[in-house]
Amino acid sequence: MTDENRTGGGVPASGPPTGGGARTSDEPPASDEAPTDDAIGRLTGRLRRESGVVVAYSGGADSALLAVMATRVLGARALAVTAVSPSLAASERAAARGFARRYGLAHLEVCTDEADRPEYAANGADRCYHCKSALFDALGPLAAAMGARIALGTNLDDLGDHRPGQRAAAERGAIAPLVDAGLTKADVRALSRGLGLVTADKPAAPCLASRVSYGDPVTPEVLRRVEAAEAALRDLGFPVCRVRAHSGGTLARVEVPRDDIPRASELRERVDAAVRGAGFTFCSLDLSGFASGRLNALLPLLPS
Structure with a gap:
């Protein structure tokens, strides 16, 4: 599941408040151009076609832009909902709350139960399908009560990746307004920057389960x-990093951008201590550098 779609089974964990930044190396630089009236117009027009939306809101750049624009266009008929489970990092949960307060979003948190679903915990190639299903089970009643549809922060660049969650979204009738408006990730960042959103250059932050090697069980401890x-690792000065868990959560494979590999090597003792202090038995540094979706290389090895 992506950073934009891991949101929102579900007893509300908190009520709605009144009402949260460096680019990852694998993403293209956002355009410095001001957002075009045409792009804003397309997104605005798409949202106006809805009687209401429940935005699956993770606090990432995509869902944050969608939530802000939905609120501007639909007002009280827009609700941003964040999914809370062991796969959501505490720092991301806090950031999503802060953003919602800052920009006046109607915001709820709901607990999702994917961790209790054997198909999800098994961590096969379709893990994201089961995660999204849990998300829609939680958001569906809210959307039905509002007479609204669930809206995802999927952008055009997401469509070519391995994302089984998109099948679950299609089955449940969820919409993707950013896709319908023809927006890429670079467009999202440019529009966000033009609107003054603090998420404009926020690094991607996929759910924690995306770090666990396919076939290894996803557990709260891992x-x-x-x-x-x-x-x-972020405390050591590596704001962009991934810790990939292998061998049942005993081996950590650390990815940092290629330019940071020499410094990570120099700090290898501190890196090793930091990772092993988190509970891993072994720590390795991936010399290929950070890239999103690296674990997808294991997909051909999984049983068909």
Whole structure:
């Protein structure tokens, strides 16, 4: 599941408040051009066709832009909902809350139960399908009560990746207004910058389960290790990093951008201590550097 779609089974964990930044190396630089009236017009027009939307809101650049624009266009008929489960890092949850307060979004948190679903915990190639299904089970009643549809922050660049969650979205009738408006990730960042959103250059932050090697069980303990190890690496000065869990959560494969590999090597003892202090038995540094979706290389090896 992507950083934009891991949101929102579900007893509300908190009520709606009144009402949160560096680019990852694998994403194209956002355009410095001001957002065009045409792009804003397309997105505005798409949202106006809805009687209401429940935005699956993770606090990432895509869902944040969608939530802000939905609120501007639909007012009280727009609700941003964040999914809370062991796969959501505490720092991302806090950032989503802060953004919602800052920009006046109607915001709820709901607890999702994907961790209790055997198909999700098994971590096969279709894990994201089961995660999204849990998300829609939680958001569906809210959308029905509002007479609204669930809206995802999927952009055009997302469509070519391995994302089984898109099948679940199609089955449930969820909409993707950014796709319908023809917006790429670079467009999202440019529009966000023009609107003054603090998420304009926020790095991608996929759910923690995306760090667990396919075929290894997704457990709360492994997710806790990943979250703690990545937080420790950020404290060491690596704002863009991934800790990939292998061998049942005993081996951590650390990815940092290629330009940061020499410094990570120099700090290898501190990196090793930080990662092993999070609960891993072994720590390795991937010399290929950081790239999103690296674990998808394992997909051909999975049983068909």
